[in-house]
Amino acid sequence: MVQMASLGSLNLSDNFISGSIPPSFCSLQQLRHLYLSHNRLSGKFPVELTRCSLLMLLDLSYNHFEGPVSPQIGNFRNLALSLNLSSNHFQGNIPETIQNLILLEEIDFSRHNFSCVIPSSIERCISLKYSYFSNNIIQGPIPESLKLITDLESLDLTHNQLNGTIPTWIGNSQMIKFLNLSYNRLSGEVPKPGRFRFFNRSSFLGNMGLCGGTTQMDLPPCEVQHHKHKTKKKLLYVIVTVILGCMLLLWVAFIIWYLFLKQKYRKQDVMLTAIPNIHGTSTYTERELEVATAGFNEANLLGTGSFGSVYKAIMDDGRTTVAVKVLHEETVRSYKSLKRECEILSKIKHRNLVGMTGLTMNPQFRALVLEVIPNGKLEQHLYPGGLEEETCELTLKERLSIGIDVANGLEYLQEGCPTQVVHCDMKPQNVLLDNDMVAHITDFGIGKLLLDRPNDQASSIGFLRGSIGYIPPEYGQGSGVSVKGDTYSFDVVLLEMFTRKRPTSGMFSDGLDLRKWVVSSFENDILTVVDVALKNDRQA
Structure with a gap:
């Protein structure tokens, strides 16, 4: 093994x-x-x-x-x-x-x-x-x-x-499609409303105490105690006038409440469907992006993730190539969060960050239009063919330059933005290289947006994202996200660039990780952990 x-x-x-x-x-x-x-x-x-x-x-x-x-x-x-x-x-x-x-x-x-x-x-x-x-x-x-x-x-x-008895919440659930409670000791009346109308007798066989339900359940009728029924009927006649009066008042109150909510949600719908006022970016229709990506053809698919899929798009009669990130989340909360992210991302301008050039936003379709960085991910250059055994062609000078580019991009996100951004998922897969081997950080728009505050640690918007091997230890202990977390992840990326060892490599187990492995080499010979290609380049 x-x-x-x-x-x-x-x-x-x-x-x-x-x-x-x-x-x-x-x-x-x-x-x-x-x-x-x-x-x-x-x-x-x-x-x-x-x-x-x-x-x-x-x-x-x-x-x-x-x-x-x-x-x-x-x-x-x-x-x-x-x-x-x-x-x-x-x-x-x-x-x-x-x-x-x-x-x-x-x-x-x-x-x-x-x-x-x-x-x-x-x-x-x-x-x-x-x-x-x-x-x-x-x-x-x-x-x-x-x-x-x-x-x-x-x-x-x-x-x-x-x-x-059979709980009524089963009928209220909108998701339950298969239910089998057969051959138990359940008793009482089976409810009829909600999802119960979709279940038949096979869901309730062998429960001798059950009764009622829908006709397709084929259960015996529940016993009717006539004297109790008559007592309830007389009581109903006594209080019917009072109830009618109360119902009338409640009905009037309900109509007023309904009209108030209708007006409130109408205003909210207008707010949610409005396109953010973003300067310096273009607004596209869904049809324009569909044509530019050849109907979101898989041949143009650049990558996928939990937040969406990215496609290559040809715009302006073939003169411009961009990346279109189609978002998948459908909740109102994510929609509001996206609008805020668009407003912030439009203000982020830096040579080492992938910039946003446009967007499409409506209740059925939401997409960001981003710059295309043509030379692939840093991970692809570190591990050609996806394997550590293959030789990496990145020189020492190129790796140093990439590290400096990423550091400059992170410094801008942490110190140069009006609203500080914590990436939360710094790793080689999220560093893109252009044809001049200049590094560009991507996927920062779905990280943490830290609001104005006097220090570098505060409550955040959204939820924690990260990848195993790059997540700071304090995050696992419930600590809030901070710029220090990005610095830790960047340090791991630097170690990976110069050792060409993934932090999730099988060689790291029983408490040993990439950082401890590198530190242990200081006592002997630090060159033992350096990538073989760099040592050969140094000897040449």
């Missing part, structure tokens, strides 16, 4: 592998996808896998693991795609530490012997879409905490010992 330290995905499913998972799996520090399903693996929950800190998908289904699931399952903080432990022999409680899996989209704990309640801490799994807990001995009511998972699409709790 040591020789496979850079392995990113491993699929050993559908074999006859037996025994326990070997401790050597801990050495796979770059592993992101691990498939071990349909084998004969046994033993306790493999806590050693929690040391694979970058793991995004883990499939241990259809094996012979047993015992309780360790609380250390909460250490899989980067699990984002799937955690599948189904069809084993786990038992006991579901650990409260699953609350740490805030990025996880799918969890499958079906076909075990869990004899517990679903922990309320599951409400913190805010990214969860698919949840399967069938064929266990889970008890208690359906937890109310599940309603806080707003993106939940599938919920399977069949073949358990759940009791109580």
Whole structure:
């Protein structure tokens, strides 16, 4: 396994592998996808896998693991795609530490012997879409905490010992598309409104105490106690006049309130759809950018990210080439934030920053038009072909010049802007080089915008962004972002430029990182950590 330290995905499913998972799996520090399903693996929950800190998908289904699931399952903080432990022999409680899996989209704990309640801490799994807990001995009511998972699409709790009534929040959820509560001990009337009208009898089979619901659920009608019904009817006749009067007053108040809100949101819509007043930039229509990018053709795609996609565009009858960044986020909050960013970015003018030349903004389509830097990313020059083994052709003079360019750009963002900007994601991928090997920082517009203040640390707008290996340690301890964080990330980039070692390289483990590795060489010979190409250039 040591020789496979850079392995990113491993699929050993559908074999006859037996025994326990070997401790050597801990050495796979770059592993992101691990498939071990349909084998004969046994033993306790493999806590050693929690040391694979970058793991995004883990499939241990259809094996012979047993015992309780360790609380250390909460250490899989980067699990984002799937955690599948189904069809084993786990038992006991579901650990409260699953609350740490805030990025996880799918969890499958079906076909075990869990004899517990679903922990309320599951409400913190805010990214969860698919949840399967069938064929266990889970008890208690359906937890109310599940309603806080707003993106939940599938919920399977069949073949358990759940009791109580079916909560109304299931019908209020706009996301749940698949629901199976069959073969439990649920009772009471099944609600009808909301999403319940899309579920049929297969979602409620085997619950003898259920009644009511829609006709397609095919449940028995609930018993009507006639004497209670008559009492309520008489009471209704007594107070009907008072209620009508109150309803009339409420209706008038509602109309006034509705008209007030309508006027308020009409003003807000006008504000949100207005194009910011930005000097020095051009305003384009969506059609103009669509023509310039050949219909946003993939052949013109320069790159993608969580915030949007960037396309090459030919403008002015072929005389001008620009980059068009099409934004993906759809919330009103992000729309307001974008308008503010555009106003600030229009004032940022520096030879070492990628500038904005135009924009398009409407409720359906938002894009920034940026300068094109033609010579690629610094990362591509440091690692030709994406590999550390390939020879880098950047000379010592060029690397020093690039470092000075990046430092000048950061100094401007921190000291020269009316509103200080913290990049939050300084790395070689965000440094572009032009044909004269001049460096330009990009993607600073989605960093932190620090408002006017007397020092270099304050509350920020937006949320923390960064890349593993370049994030300052204090950020992981909850410290607010600051210009010092960018300085730390820039220092890591400098070390990477002159050593040509990625901070995420497999050689860095057990507490050793790029910075400590370089510092340790001062006691012996600093040239041992310098890029071989630079040493050969020096000898020549």
